[in-house]
Amino acid sequence: MSSQADQIVAVLKSRGLRVTPQRYAVYANLLGRYDHPTAEDILSDLNQSAPTSSQATVYSSLQALREVNLVREVLLEEGVCRYDANVGPHHHFRCQCCGAIADIPWETLSSLNLQTLSPRWQIESYEVTVRGMCDRCQPKEPQ
Known part of the structure; x- marks a missing residue:
């Protein structure tokens, strides 16, 4: 088993999860993605x-x-639940045209004043x- 595979197994066990092939595969897949998949x-x-894998197995995993x-679940559009292995605090950008999603570092918007609420x-x-x-x-400007 590779070092990354060992780390995934260790993380799953440290959280008290039984390591099944499907659970491992779902978590490994999410760790390698940044597109917030469904x-x-x-x-x-x-x-x-x-x-x-079946749909039920993926959902239960x-x-x-x-x-x-x-x-964590990410709800960026109505009726669509996406998933993110980045569970640290961060925000999201969603392209209204193609639907691409990107993480925005938490610090970028740290100046929000919630005391005014x-x-x-x-x-x-x-x-x-x-x-x-x-x-x-974005439309490309002619050169």
Whole structure:
């Protein structure tokens, strides 16, 4: 087993999870991605070489990983749940044209003043989604 594989196994065990081939595969897939895939995207990836995972298995693996804070759900568009193995604090950018999603470092938007919000609200956490057009979708200026 490679060093990265050993690390994945160790992380799963340290969180009290039983290491199954499917759970390992789902977590390893997410660790190697930055596109915030859906469960269907992950299933498609896993089954490209040899169909061995079911939709139910992927969903149950994601739920188990989420419960121990190794994965988080990202809701950037209505009705679509995406997953992210980056569970540290950060924000997101979503291209309105192509749908690309990118992480924005937490510090980039650290100057937000939450004290100006209603004093009746007890804020526990927040995440900002910035929407716009990525560099690939922006019209190119003639040279």
